[in-house]
Amino acid sequence: MKAQTLYEKLWSSHVVHEEADGTALIYIDRHLVHEVTSPQAFEGLKLAGRKPWRVGSIVATADHNTPTDHWDLGIQDPVSRQQVETLDANIREVGSLAYFPFKDARQGIVHVIGPENGATLPGMTVVCGDSHTSTHGAFGCLAHGIGTSEVEHVLATQCLLQKKSRTLLIRVDGQLGRGVTAKDVVLAIIGRIGTAGGTGYAMEFGGSAIRALSMEGRMTICNMAIEAGARAGLVGVDETTIEYLKDRPFSPKGAQWEQAVDYWRSLHSDEGAEFDKVVEIKAEDILPQVTWGTSPEMVTTVDGRVPDPAAVTDPVRREGIERALKYMGLEANTPITDIPVDQVFIGSCTNSRIEDLREAAAVAKGRSKAASVKRVLVVPGSGLVKRQAEAEGLHEIFLAAGFEWREPGCSMCLAMNADRLEPGERCASTSNRNFEGRQGAGGRTHLVSPAMAAAAAVTGRFTDVRAL
Amino acid sequence: MKPFTQLDGLVAPLDRANVDTDAIIPKQFLKSIKRSGFGPNAFDEWRYLDVGQPGADNSKRPLNPDFVLNQARYQGAQILLTRDNFGCGSSREHAPWALEDYGFRVLIGPSFADIFFNNSFKNGLLPIKLDAAEVDELFRQCEASEGYRLKVDLAAQTITRPDGKSIAFDIDPFRKECLLNGWDDIGLTLRHADKIRAFEEQRRAQHPYYFA
Ligand code: SF4
Numbered sequence: 148m149k150a151q152t153l154y155e156k157l158w159s160s161h162v163v164h165e166e167a168d169g170t171a172l173i174y175i176d177r178h179l180v181h182e183v184t185s186p187q188a189f190e191g192l193k194l195a196g197r198k199p200w201r202v203g204s205i206v207a208t209a210d211h212n213t214p215t216d217h218w219d220l221g222i223q224d225p226v227s228r229q230q231v232e233t234l235d236a237n238i239r240e241v242g243s244l245a246y247f248p249f250k251d252a253r254q255g256i257v258h259v260i261g262p263e264n265g266a267t268l269p270g271m272t273v274v275c276g277d278s279h280t281s282t283h284g285a286f287g288c289l290a291h292g293i294g295t296s297e298v299e300h301v302l303a304t305q306c307l308l309q310k311k312s313r314t315l316l317i318r319v320d321g322q323l324g325r326g327v328t329a330k331d332v333v334l335a336i337i338g339r340i341g342t343a344g345g346t347g348y349a350m351e352f353g354g355s356a357i358r359a360l361s362m363e364g365r366m367t368i369c370n371m372a373i374e375a376g377a378r379a380g381l382v383g384v385d386e387t388t389i390e391y392l393k394d395r396p397f398s399p400k401g402a403q404w405e406q407a408v409d410y411w412r413s414l415h416s417d418e419g420a421e422f423d424k425v426v427e428i429k430a431e432d433i434l435p436q437v438t439w440g441t442s443p444e445m446v447t448t449v450d451g452r453v454p455d456p457a458a459v460t461d462p463v464r465r466e467g468i469e470r471a472l473k474y475m476g477l478e479a480n481t482p483i484t485d486i487p488v489d490q491v492f493i494g495s496c497t498n499s500r501i502e503d504l505r506e507a508a509a510v511a512k513g514r515s516k517a518a519s520v521k522r523v524l525v526v527p528g529s530g531l532v533k534r535q536a537e538a539e540g541l542h543e544i545f546l547a548a549g550f551e552w553r554e555p556g557c558s559m560c561l562a563m564n565a566d567r568l569e570p571g572e573r574c575a576s577t578s579n580r581n582f583e584g585r586q587g588a589g590g591r592t593h594l595v596s597p598a599m600a601a602a603a604a605v606t607g608r609f610t611d612v613r614a615l
Numbered sequence: 616m617k618p619f620t621q622l623d624g625l626v627a628p629l630d631r632a633n634v635d636t637d638a639i640i641p642k643q644f645l646k647s648i649k650r651s652g653f654g655p656n657a658f659d660e661w662r663y664l665d666v667g668q669p670g671a672d673n674s675k676r677p678l679n680p681d682f683v684l685n686q687a688r689y690q691g692a693q694i695l696l697t698r699d700n701f702g703c704g705s706s707r708e709h710a711p712w713a714l715e716d717y718g719f720r721v722l723i724g725p726s727f728a729d730i731f732f733n734n735s736f737k738n739g740l741l742p743i744k745l746d747a748a749e750v751d752e753l754f755r756q757c758e759a760s761e762g763y764r765l766k767v768d769l770a771a772q773t774i775t776r777p778d779g780k781s782i783a784f785d786i787d788p789f790r791k792e793c794l795l796n797g798w799d800d801i802g803l804t805l806r807h808a809d810k811i812r813a814f815e816e817q818r819r820a821q822h823p824y825y826f827a
Pocket of ligand 1: 156210211256257258277279495496497556557560578579
């Protein structure tokens with residue numbers, strides 16, 4: 148048989164029907180739901196008199212709007228509360244495999260709770276009305292972010308209308324240097340190929356440096372595939388994947404586990420499989436990254452400088468840089484390590500898992516927040532992550548350093564709840580988007596790894612974590 | 616879904632690359648549980664000088680005179696010229712809802728982000744990809760002449776400029792059919808309900824652990 152890419156295997160095992168022009172109906176195994184992009188879909192379903200096709204595919208949680216402190220007070224913002232209550236009511240009405248509502252012990256960011264509960268499994272198709280659904284591709288499953296009309300479509304038909312993507316392999320070979328993390332790898336990739344570099348592709352990450360990553364690291368990388376324009380990120384299944392999934396609540400058990408693992412071991416690109424495009428990166432060349440602009444591709448290394456638009460010839464790009472520098476309040480040619488920060492955010496579906504918190508804590512240990520830094524928020528990705536971190540005593544390290552230890556949720560990744568930047572404030576953030584206003588109107592976001600965020604918190608400016 | 620066939624519309628240029636969906640409709644408006652009413656908050660942070668809040672009376676807010684869509688000559692525009700990677704970022708369908716509610720029916724640019732591109736079609740909004748050089752020329756013409764209009768014909772897959780030049784564009788045949796007829800995707804898919812059921816049964820037998 149012809150050597151196949153992982154994407155081709157996943158695609159062909161889910162095609163239910165194909166139109167003459169290649170538009171296909173693909174079957175959806177797992178439907179993750181959160182409060183922001185689902186209300187209109189449930190409403191549409193009801194108005195059309197339709198029922199969900201398979202409620203057993205649904206795993207839901209409330210994460211975007213939920214507060215990260217004073218849970219005893221409930222959700223103060225009435226509009227946010229209404230959205231969360233609407234999800235409660237919708238799930239109550241239609242049912243689900245699992246629902247982790249506000250305050251539940253297993254509540255958390257939708258892309259954190261799926262994997263940690265074993266609700267995301269290799270070989271599945273996974274969708275969610277959220278672009279960072281690409282995260283789940285770390286498990287060798289085909290995971291797409293979808294819009295609300297598509298959420299309704301999946302609810303009603305258990306299928307998604309899709310055209311087959313082209314395939315792109317990003318191969319990172321070699322060994323990452325000390326202090327260089329999965330986040331730096333993915334930022335370096337986006338810096339290299341641009342935010343539209345993956346548009347139209349399913350982006351597989353391979354090579355020895357990717358194989359050496361934990362599941363947490365692989366999730367961080369796939370999480371940001373969408374930031375490179377790819378709707379889906381992918382990593383092939385190996386022993387790391389299988390080890391992670393063993394004994395998770397929704398992972399198969401007993402004989403079914405054996406049967407599943409047998410199948411999962413085939414879920415990788417075959418030797419000699421052809422990709423439409425291949426990008427190769429040497430792990431040794433990757434240094435800690437810091438974004439300086441308003442798009443994730445506006446990134447450089449910690450020893451770099453803010454670029455000079457005068458040196459750029461393409462007028463659209465030059466204007467883009469000028470506009471970004473103006474928004475970010477930065478002068479051309481400023482060394483990255485001269486940029487001071489006002490706030491630090493450690494969290495989001497990119498970097499709020501236990502390993503991320505361990506990395507941040509390793510830097511924070513025995514140090515304290517710089518006096519010039521107003522606030523350092525540490526927001527675990529889920530209730531389970533929070534409890535694990537507390538069992539390891541990480542929260543004590545953060546609290547001793549003057550950081551705030553919060554309840555799980557999306558928090559200041561998109562600032563839909565009370566956690567946000569004030570206009571003009573500058574933030575070192577472990578999240579995935581540095582768009583204008585993302586963390587609060589007028590706020591300025593620099594994307595970094597958890598270790599680099601913690602380093603900025605204790606020194607008050609961007610600092611090479613390797614030198615600390 | 617609203618069908619789309621032809622349009623002779625006023626054109627507005629938005630001359631920046633990587634316009635993300637956070638910029639098209641900021642997050643505070645995502646708290647709505649409705650599909651409509653997002654138009655007055657389209658491009659909110661660029662369009663107004665103050666910070667917008669859901670439920671506020673937008674007609675009383677100070678407009679940003681520097682934002683291109685606020686110029687008198689572009690009022691009533693139904694066609695938006697864009698640059699590379701328009702609609703990147705969050706999957707929020709509120710972005711096409713906001714553009715549609717604002718009055719746009721056609722977007723023309725060199726490239727669009729995948730999810731946004733998909734979402735547009737579901738809402739009767741037609742995104743058209745053209746060569747960068749072609750888009751450049753449209754920007755030039757549009758900025759040079761007030762009241763610049765284009766004719767878009769979906770059935771013929773053409774855009775006609777005021778100087779008479781006709782530009783052909785590509786579109787998936789399936790999407791074209793759906794848009795021309797205003798077909799509801801779900802209704803279309805459910806014609807294959809038997810096939811879906813059969814597929815599901817077979818999958819359940821082969822991989823029972825996905826159906827726990
Ligand atoms: S943490 Fe941020 S990126 Fe992730 S799902 Fe929440 S809002 Fe979206």
